[in-house]
Amino acid sequence: xxxxxxxxxxxxxxxxxxxxxxGGQGCGNSGGLLSGLLSGLVNLGGGGGLxxxxxxxxxxxxxxxxxxxxxxxxxxxxxxxxxxxxxxPPQVGTDAGAQELQQKHGxxxxxxxxxxxxxxxxxxxxxxxxxxxxxxEIEFSSGRSGSGVLGMWSGGRIExxxxxxxxxxxxxxxxxxxxxxxxSSSTADQVIAAARQAGGGQIPSSCITRDYATTDEAxxxxxxxxxxxxxERGVPLTFTIQNGYFNPPESVRQxxxxxxxxxxxx
Numbered sequence: 001x002x003x004x005x006x007x008x009x010x011x012x013x014x015x016x017x018x019x020x021x022x023g024g025q026g027c028g029n030s031g032g033l034l035s036g037l038l039s040g041l042v043n044l045g046g047g048g049g050l051x052x053x054x055x056x057x058x059x060x061x062x063x064x065x066x067x068x069x070x071x072x073x074x075x076x077x078x079x080x081x082x083x084x085x086x087x088x089p090p091q092v093g094t095d096a097g098a099q100e101l102q103q104k105h106g107x108x109x110x111x112x113x114x115x116x117x118x119x120x121x122x123x124x125x126x127x128x129x130x131x132x133x134x135x136x137e138i139e140f141s142s143g144r145s146g147s148g149v150l151g152m153w154s155g156g157r158i159e160x161x162x163x164x165x166x167x168x169x170x171x172x173x174x175x176x177x178x179x180x181x182x183x184s185s186s187t188a189d190q191v192i193a194a195a196r197q198a199g200g201g202q203i204p205s206s207c208i209t210r211d212y213a214t215t216d217e218a219x220x221x222x223x224x225x226x227x228x229x230x231x232e233r234g235v236p237l238t239f240t241i242q243n244g245y246f247n248p249p250e251s252v253r254q255x256x257x258x259x260x261x262x263x264x265x266x
Contacts, residue, residue, distance in 0.1 A: 101125060106134030112142035120165040124172050127229055127260050132182040136175055138168070153178075166226060166240045173222040176259065184259045188221045191256045195224075198249045207252060210242035224248070228256055 097118035101107040105125040109118065117140055125133050138158045150162030153174040160167055177188035195207045208214060213223035227246055230237035232253070248256075 097122065105130050105136075107136045107138060109138045109140065111140040113140040116163075117160075117168075120168055123235060124165065124169040127169070127233060127235070128172065128176050128184070129261055132176050132179070132184055133172065136172065138171075164238045165235065166237050169226045169229060169235060169237075170222050170240070173225040174218065177221050177225070178218060187255065187258050191221060191224065191252060191259075192217055194252045194255045195248070198252055204249075205243065205245055207246070207248045208243050209240050209246050225256060225259060228253065229260070232257075233260065 095118070097115065098109050101109055101118070101121060105122075107121065107125055109121060113121075121138060135156050136158060137156060138160060141159065141161045143161070144163050145161050146163070148161070150160075150164070151167040151171045152159045152161075153171040156175065156179075158168075158171045158175065160171070176182055176184045179185060192203075195203050198204055198207070203214075203220065207224060208220075209223045209227040213220045223240065226235075226237065226240050228248065229235040230241055231246075
């Protein structure tokens, strides 16, 4: 299946979520996948494009694996906070930061956001091309949580239930790479191919941020782009990079850098 076709299918059928891993566990914890990654490689599917492996890793959030994915968080909370999925979204923001997001990046923010949320969203939006963020709607929940599902992407809509910048960047990365009309959707497949080549056919541990990155290809690329932005672009991540050996080969980084905007772009 061609990448563009698989990605369009993914964008239509898949809602992707992110939650904080259990107890903040990272590399070396017993029972976790990362504890065995130092000597191993990760098989994320058959390499049939980003859409090919979506849902095959199983979802932990609300809904079936075909349309929702998540990570178990502290207290094993797996559902969004009560009441955050109202179908009538709050009025879009009208303050200066919200206007900048709308005018420069085509992003509308809604709900119970703070100035920190606005600044975090601006930093995340600045990582990607405006033509690829254009049309995104981000709703911030009034009931924030540090566990369970922290964010969700579905089509052009992002719902944020957590407080960390990692969540916003992860979900925005889903939009950038799973929207078939974005050229980054095909570049994302190239990142995965480069990572597999670097690992001799499978994803090497140096490209894995944490356990959740091994869920499927869509989660791998969102995690990879988020983690690399932390390593190279000054995004102040708080929990994404839990594998202390996350240090992607230069050959993979070079491909991924094509997705970001130039560091000197305004």
